[in-house]
Amino acid sequence: DQQVKQNSPSLSVQEGRISILNCDYTNSMFDYFLWYKKYPAEGPTFLISISSIKDKNEDGRFTVFLNKSAKHLSLHIVPSQPGDSAVYFCAASVGSARQLTFGSGTQLTVLP
């Protein structure tokens, strides 16, 4: 069963506009959530994270929102830039081991 789901395989956004990437999870024990960005032929690069005790975390152009009651998190990128075009993975973890459970990713394309 997929415990972390990214239901949109792809998203296209105009440069300068907001990109919103969504992620749903089923395991209520997850207590730490992360977003990674991945370019082709490279490993995932950490973007931003949020603990379950918070509902928002902001870092520059990137903001992650967590809605625990809906088991939903989202990543907002404002303003979007062509260099943001990549696959974005949502990931979650529970317990001290901190092994990550990933979603299947969303390909973001920012059009100039």
Add this chain to the structure above:
Amino acid sequence: DTGVSQDPRHKITKRGQNVTFRCDPISEHNRLYWYRQTLGQGPEFLTYFQNEAQLEKSRLLSDRFSAERPKGSFSTLEIQRTEQGDSAMYLCASSFIQSNTEAFFGQGTRLTVV
């Protein structure tokens, strides 16, 4: 370069052969993880080490897979008697031991079994 390093970047092998991959984590990191990623999917957890101890293994890690981390530094992942279904990107990540700390990934080893 102080990031996570993986070697080789690409490996093509014939079915039935054994392969070994190496991962050098960020030097201060106690934890080291192996993940596998197939096309169109996110990375899937295989196993992790805290220092030299292998503390958890996924059910995805069949008996043909073995991982080691001697002396708590670099790690190796060996696949014996490779099968076509083993073709994937194998990713290594490392992190500090503290909770709520991100894992840093290497560039991965792309394995193709022909």
